[in-house]
Amino acid sequence: MTQNTDQTTGQVTDQVTGQPKVQGPIAWMAGNTVAANLMMAVLLIGGLFMGFNIKQEVFPEFSLDSVSISVAYPGASPEEVENGILLAIEEAIQGVEGIDEITATASEGGAFIMAQALEGTDINRLWQEIKSEVDRIQTFPDEAEEPQVSISARKREVLKLALYGDAAET
Structure with a gap:
């Protein structure tokens, strides 16, 4: 896939479709679903672990x-x-x-x-x-x-x- 950069706006567009090309961490996660799912699993497991181990008091x-x-x-x-x-x-x-x-x-x-x-x-x-x-x-x-x-x-x-x-x- 080839891309062009608009000289006036600096926006990167796809050369074939002319649509703006999405860049950044969200675009990377959308393209790498295994990494996104792995990160979600780590966050869920970490959250559950901390939820059960954190000290809870009504009147600390x-x-x-x-x-x-x-x-x-x-x-x-x-x-x-x-x-x-x-x-x-x-x-x-x-x-x-x-x-x-x-x-x-x-x-x-x-x-x-x-x-x-x-x-x-x-x-x-x-x-x-x-x-x-x-x-x-x-x-x-x-x-x-x-x-x-x-x-x-x-x-x-x-x-x-x-x-x-x-x-x-x-």
């Missing part, structure tokens, strides 16, 4: 690379929580190496502090250092409970399901 757990500190202070106003707990904890953990950002929340009856780790920081080492710094604080009010220091691991929502219909409430 993942590490946020952060350490949380919560302190209950029953009956205290947010101002009392800030002055009695938050300022002391923020000051104590400010110098800990590996913290990117500290977020603190004072609410009625308690405090919550989130220390975001820098990327590449060993979260267990950071947890240990923060816990030891918080345990050294001696200025907490007597009514405040023991601080709870933990590595934040949350389950994120992957699937939301709503059921509805005509049913009598009982």
Whole structure:
């Protein structure tokens, strides 16, 4: 089969029929059906293999690379929580190496502090250092409970399901 190239458009055409000649990977696959079928079989077998071996969870757990500190202070106003707990904890953990950002929340009856780790920081080492710094604080009010220091691991929502219909409430 011979071919011509149109000088104005650069399109390759068949010399006998004058039809544009198809080139590229799709044309190659159309001309080599054994290779196309072999590639399809490899993709199907690989997909089935991965489908049966991939870990599947409805609520996957993942590490946020952060350490949380919560302190209950029953009956205290947010101002009392800030002055009695938050300022002391923020000051104590400010110098800990590996913290990117500290977020603190004072609410009625308690405090919550989130220390975001820098990327590449060993979260267990950071947890240990923060816990030891918080345990050294001696200025907490007597009514405040023991601080709870933990590595934040949350389950994120992957699937939301709503059921509805005509049913009598009982």
